[in-house]
Amino acid sequence: MLRSLTLSLAILLCCSSVFAREIRYPNVDSLGESALGYAVLKLALSKVDGDFHVALDRRNASAKRILMMLEQGQIDVVDGGFSIRTMTRFQPIYLPLDMGLTGWRLMVIHKDLASQLAKVNTLAELRTFTMGQGVSWYDADILRHAGFTVSTAPSVLSLLRMARMKRFDLLPLEAPAVYRFLDRLGEHDQQLTVDKHLVLIYPFGRFFSVRRDDTQLKQALEQGMEAALDDGSLLALLKTHPLSRDAFERADLEHRVQIRIDTPNLTEGFKAIPDKWWYRPNVH
Structure with missing residues (x-):
């Protein structure tokens, strides 16, 4: 036995x-x-x-x-x-x-532009500002497709330097990462800040x-x-993970003016993603 x-x-x-x-x-x-x-x-x-x-x-x-x-x-x-x-x-x-949330973009700006950007409420008004993006980022194509003038650079550090020098007006970065980038790469920068007024959103x-x-x-x-x-465990993880929690704790997404644009050349699989998968501040 x-x-x-x-x-x-x-x-x-x-x-x-x-x-x-x-x-x-x-x-x-x-x-x-x-x-x-x-x-x-x-x-x-x-x-x-x-x-x-x-x-x-x-x-x-x-x-x-x-x-x-x-x-x-x-x-x-x-x-x-x-x-x-x-x-x-x-x-x-x-x-x-x-x-x-990667498609929710907050703007890193020179502090001199804060009062001007605070008056923006429409896509047409936002298009009067120039944008900065990485050379190989797909986001640059998305912004150009939406009618923005886009300048590119090889790294986030280079882009922050260009924003400081006013080579372009706005640097859209993903809500979960924008504060981390600015804290780390522009720690002692007194000229740059994250805009508090609007969020640019596109399917991403x-x-x-x-x-x-x-x-x-x-x-x-x-x-x-x-x-x-x-x-609910996925949302709970996103709210607490060090690389995503800023979107919930610092970005104040629910109180920002939302401006939406399209993402070109989406696959059929992407288009078929159910609505429940897309974060909405007033729902989740």
């Missing part, structure tokens, strides 16, 4: 290890386990049946290298802002892990992507993300 019980236990342990799966996540921007995507990935996979274990690949890698690592099977999942190239190269999970977000043949992980993430949204 004891021998039979021992054999059964050994078989059970063997089978469990066979079905356990390690999900390897990249070291995005050297953030390691502090990355928002890492936290949401762990949350989503904790909501599904199956033995998934999230592990960090600790190698530092560029964004381009990370996509190659996914393609070659060295990692299992990536996350990032909406990108046509990424969405067609891999299999996207069309559920925004940031609830679309951060998404997980997996290899095109990884149906198991895609289905697990879809199921887990839906569960985390429905039970």
